[in-house]
Amino acid sequence: MRPDALRAPGRGRRRAPPLVVIAAIVAMAFFVVPLLGLLQRAPWSNLWSDLTTPEARDALRLSLVCSLWATALATLFGVPLAWVLARVEFPGRSLVRALVLLPMVVPPVVGGVALLYAFGRSGLVGEQLYDWFGIQFTFSTSGAVLAETFVAMPFLVLTVEAGLRSMDTRYEDAAATLGASRWMTFRRVTLPFLMPSLVAGAALAWARALGEFGATITFAGNIQGRTQTTPLAVYLALESRPEGAIALSLVLLAVSIVVLVMLRDRWFPSVTLKRA
Amino acid sequence: MSLDAVLRSHVGPLDLDAEVSADVDEIVAILGPNGAGKTTILRLLAGLRAVDEGHVVLDGTSLDDAALGTFVVPERRPVGFVFQDYLLFPYLSALDNVAFGLRSRGARKREARTVAHDWLARVGLEDRADAKPAELSGGQAQRVALARALATEPRLLLLDEPLAALDASARGGMRRELRRHLATFGGVRLLVTHDPVDAATLADRVLVIEDGRVSHAGTFAEISAHPRSPYVADLVGLNLFRGRAHDATITLDRGGELAIADTTIRGEVYAVVSPRAVAVYTEEPHGSPRNRWPGTITDQDVVGDRVWVRVDGGVPLVAEVTQAAARELGLEPGRRVWSAIKATEIDVYEA
Numbered sequence: 001m002r003p004d005a006l007r008a009p010g011r012g013r014r015r016a017p018p019l020v021v022i023a024a025i026v027a028m029a030f031f032v033v034p035l036l037g038l039l040q041r042a043p044w045s046n047l048w049s050d051l052t053t054p055e056a057r058d059a060l061r062l063s064l065v066c067s068l069w070a071t072a073l074a075t076l077f078g079v080p081l082a083w084v085l086a087r088v089e090f091p092g093r094s095l096v097r098a099l100v101l102l103p104m105v106v107p108p109v110v111g112g113v114a115l116l117y118a119f120g121r122s123g124l125v126g127e128q129l130y131d132w133f134g135i136q137f138t139f140s141t142s143g144a145v146l147a148e149t150f151v152a153m154p155f156l157v158l159t160v161e162a163g164l165r166s167m168d169t170r171y172e173d174a175a176a177t178l179g180a181s182r183w184m185t186f187r188r189v190t191l192p193f194l195m196p197s198l199v200a201g202a203a204l205a206w207a208r209a210l211g212e213f214g215a216t217i218t219f220a221g222n223i224q225g226r227t228q229t230t231p232l233a234v235y236l237a238l239e240s241r242p243e244g245a246i247a248l249s250l251v252l253l254a255v256s257i258v259v260l261v262m263l264r265d266r267w268f269p270s271v272t273l274k275r276a
Numbered sequence: 277m278s279l280d281a282v283l284r285s286h287v288g289p290l291d292l293d294a295e296v297s298a299d300v301d302e303i304v305a306i307l308g309p310n311g312a313g314k315t316t317i318l319r320l321l322a323g324l325r326a327v328d329e330g331h332v333v334l335d336g337t338s339l340d341d342a343a344l345g346t347f348v349v350p351e352r353r354p355v356g357f358v359f360q361d362y363l364l365f366p367y368l369s370a371l372d373n374v375a376f377g378l379r380s381r382g383a384r385k386r387e388a389r390t391v392a393h394d395w396l397a398r399v400g401l402e403d404r405a406d407a408k409p410a411e412l413s414g415g416q417a418q419r420v421a422l423a424r425a426l427a428t429e430p431r432l433l434l435l436d437e438p439l440a441a442l443d444a445s446a447r448g449g450m451r452r453e454l455r456r457h458l459a460t461f462g463g464v465r466l467l468v469t470h471d472p473v474d475a476a477t478l479a480d481r482v483l484v485i486e487d488g489r490v491s492h493a494g495t496f497a498e499i500s501a502h503p504r505s506p507y508v509a510d511l512v513g514l515n516l517f518r519g520r521a522h523d524a525t526i527t528l529d530r531g532g533e534l535a536i537a538d539t540t541i542r543g544e545v546y547a548v549v550s551p552r553a554v555a556v557y558t559e560e561p562h563g564s565p566r567n568r569w570p571g572t573i574t575d576q577d578v579v580g581d582r583v584w585v586r587v588d589g590g591v592p593l594v595a596e597v598t599q600a601a602a603r604e605l606g607l608e609p610g611r612r613v614w615s616a617i618k619a620t621e622i623d624v625y626e627a
Contacts, residue, residue, distance in 0.1 A: 170363055173324050176350040177357035178377035179428055188376070192367045 035253075042250055043243040050247035058225040059233035059248065063210055066141065066229055070148035070209040071156075071202055078156040078205075079198065083190075085157070086164035104154045111150055112218025119146060120219070143220030144227045148209035155208055156201035163197025164190075200263055207259045211252060279432060279464045282330035283320045284342075292316055292488040296466070298481075303458055303465040305479030305496075307472065309507055313488040314468040315360070318434045321466070322357050323350035334432055334464070351380070353432075354463075356425030360437040362417045364409035370420045371396060371405040377428035395423040399457065414442045415450050422457060433458075435467040439474060451477060472496075472511045484508055502625050504546055515549040515593050518627060526624070532591045535566040535619045544627040553621035554595035556585060557614040558605050565616035567591075573611045576602070583607070587615045 016024075043050060050056065084090075085097055103111055119126040119137045129135040137143035171193065175185040191198075213231040220227040222236065230248050237245040278300040285292045292313040298304045306314050319325045321332060323339060326347050332340040334355075339348045364373050374392035379385065396402050399419040409417055418438065425433060438454060439447050455478055458465050469475055475482045476496040484492035484499060486507055492499045500512040509516030519528040521541045526534040534547060555561070561568055571589020578584075583602040585595045593615050597607070607613070 168363075170359065171365065173319075173322075173350070174357065174359055174363040174365075175376070175380070176324065177322050177353075177355060178380050178424065179351045180376070180380035181351055184380055189365065192365070 038246060038249060038253065041242075042246050046243060047247050047250070050241075050244045051251065053244060055224060055228075055233055055237070056244060056248060059228055059230045060251065062141065062144070062225065062228065063230040066144045066148055067152075067206055067209040067212075069145045070152050070212075071206040073145070073149045074153040074156045074205045074209075075198070075202055078153045078201070079160055079194075082157045082160035082164060083186075086161045100154050100157050102154075103151050108151055108212065108214025109218050112147060112215035115147060115150060115215060115219040119143075138219065139221045139223055139227060141220075141226055144216050144229060147215040147219045148212045148229075151212050151215055152205035152209040155204040156198075159197050159201030159204060160194060163194050163201075167193050203259050203263055207256055210255060279321075279332075279334055279466070281321060281332045283317060283327050283332070284329035285316060285320060285325065285327055287313075287316050287325070290316060290488055292320075294483075294485060294488065294490050296321070296483065296490075298464045298466060300462070300464055302480040303467065303478060305475040305482045306466065306468045306485055307470065307475040307482055307511075308485035309470060312485045314470075314485055315436055317485070318357065318436050318466070318468055321432065322355050322434055323348060323353050354428075354430045356428060356430035356433045358418075358421045358425045358433070358435040358438055361441050362409075362421035364412075364417055364420055364424070366409050369406050369408060370401060370412065370416075373409065373420055374424045374427050377424060381428060392423075392427060395427045396420070399423045413446075415446050418442065418450060419453075422454070426457075426461060431463040433461055433463055433465045435465070437469055438467060439469070439471065454478065472500075476500075501548075501623075502546065503548060504627070509548065513551060513594075515551065515554065517547040517549075517591070519545065519547070521545045521624060524619075528591065530591075532569070534591070534617075534622060536622050536624050537619045538624050541624055541626070545624050546627050547622050547624045549593070549617055549622050551584060551594045551596035553617055554587075554593050555616045556587065556595045556597055556601075556605065556607065557616065558611075560614050561616050565618050567619065567622075568614055568616040570612065570614055573607060573609050573613060575609050576607065587613060589615065591615075593617075 051060070081100065085093065085100070116123060116138070118124045119129070121127065121130050121136055121138060126137065135142075137146050167190070171189050172185050175189045180188065211231055212229070213235065216227065216229060217232055222228050222232050228236070230252060234245045234248045234252070237248070279296065279298045281296045283292055283294050283296060290311065290313050294313065294317060296304075296306070296317060306317060308314050316325070320327055320340070327340050327342050329342045331338060331342065334353075338344070338346055339353055340346065364370075365376065368376065371389060371392050374395050375385075375388040378388035378391055383391070393402060393405060396405055399422060401416060401419055401423070404412065404416060409420070412420060418441070422438075439450055442450055451474065458478065467474070467478060479496065482492070482494065482496050482499055483490050484505070484507070486505055491505045492503070492508055499508060503509040503512060503514060503516055506516060517526065517528050517530075517534060519526040519534070521536070521538075521543060524536055524539045526536060526545060526547055528534060536547065555565065560570070569590030571587040571593075574586045574588045576583050576585045578599070581599055582596050583599055585597060585602070585607055587593050587595060595615055597605075
């Protein structure tokens with residue numbers, strides 16, 4: 001046995017090179033300093049009144065409504081899409097998966113422009129939707145919901161797909177031998193097994209929807225009470241009433257932290273993004 | 277025949293081509309080494325896979341027929357499946373696991389639970405109805421899995437290594453209990469195992485599967501008396517030879533000759549010799565044994581108060597000697613010895 005094998009654990013461990021440590025500290029500071037900047041300028045004494053101005057209340061309410069709708073839509077359509085991507089072999093599957101990822105990578109403003117020419121009043125589909133059904137997304141809350149769903153759904157699809165891939169499909173076999181139809185198997189076996197991934201995916205999607213800015217302002221516009229969600233209100237208030245912007249920012253920050261803490265156990269150990 | 281199946285299927289490296297048939301009143305064990313295709317047979321019968329060629333007919337009803345292109349999906353087959361690691365749904369209680377099949381077949385929650393409760397009582401687990409699978413012992417989980425499979429009243433019951441997941445101390449008791457439950461079930465019972473003890477104690481008839489083919493079929497006693505493959509000879513602890521018989525001699529396929537007592541048998545034969553009938557000498561023996569070869573001990577295993585000695589020489593053999601004899605003769609790997617078999621100790625049968 002080599003002598004260093006006898007050492008107490010920890011003593012023999014290799015240390016990181018100093019340059020790496022310094023760079024890592026810089027990176028950490030890069031994350032922490034903006035938070036401190038926000039916190040030290042926070043108007044703690046006026047926080048409540050800043051958050052209860054009509055603009056702020058509209059923005060917060062709208063953010064909540066739109067992000068919940070977006071999460072619901074992303075779940076309703078994202079879970080089947082994830083199922084197809086994970087379970088059905090078809091030509092061009094990797095292309096579809098790449099397309100699903102696109103909203104995560106493309107600048108949200110570009111996403112907004114793309115939505116405009118698809119679902120806007122003179123868009124590819126939007127024109128018919130307006131002519132036949134009178135549905136108009138631009139300058140309406142539904143447009144904000146659509147924009148948020150567009151950017152949020154990939155998070156849900158990726159997480160749920162990873163969950164499906166790591167699932168032991170023999171449980172579904174077991175259900176089939178017990179007489180469960182495919183729908184019954186999906187509902188009573190696949191979904192329960194998927195629940196942790198589904199919750200994690202929905203939480204991520206919700207957080208992303210809540211923070212959505214670029215696609216919303218480009219596609220839906222910036223109308224108080226209709227499409228002006230909290231991030232839009234923050235950006236607008238920064239010019240006129242910075243303390244109001246900071247107050248709203250704090251709310252978004254707090255929500256993000258809550259989501260992170262919630263997902264700590266479920267999301268981080270499973271490294272779902274890496275797998276996808 | 278109540279179950280009549282010809283199963284041909286390619287799954288990965290496995291090329292399965294097996295005929296499986298069984299009567300209502302019998303328990304058939306499918307015995308074989310890992311990767312031989314045992315589980316694939318069950319999956320084909322349950323409809324979790326379709327046969328590439330062949331058919332599955334149960335009680336006169338065709339469930340799968342490659343030639344006709346018919347296939348009954350698993351949820352429509354009257355088949356109960358007990359999986360190797362049970363696959364109880366971890367988020368459901370024992371009771372709801374057993375009720376799952378009834379609910380799937382359209383029973384209302386309340387009546388499904390009532391029937392499920394009866395089944396749990398039958399396997400002696402009515403007091404564990406609310407337990408989640410994680411809270412059950414291996415033996416309890418096995419009984420819940422059995423109750424879950426039986427609750428839908430299948431006509432074909434498939435058990436995949438029903439005792440493999442249990443630790444050795446629990447296995448004996450569970451084996452007896454399983455035999456009791458299997459005896460009360462009225463349909464075709466098929467169980468897959470790699471343990472010859474399961475096959476010997478639970479089944480009326482045994483099919484041995486090797487490399488996707490049925491190598492033996494019959495009662496366990498028949499198969500173990502007349503093995504036709506090294507795998508089965510090894511399982512039952514016999515020396516197996518194959519060769520051509522002529523004039524009370526067998527010319528072995530692997531080289532060498534064996535003198536036998538039977539003067540009438542001719543042609544391709546198998547010959548088996550119990551390790552107990554193989555004698556080991558340190559010097560060339562003189563006397564009645566006509567079969568004797570010099571050789572070298574390659575290794576030895578202590579089995580109880582006996583020692584199994586592997587001798588590699590003219591004809592490779594396993595000999596069983598007492599520990600006392602092994603000590604006295606100084607038997608150890610590398611030692612040069614003579615092995616001998618009396619011709620009358622060799623059992624010869626047609627290949």
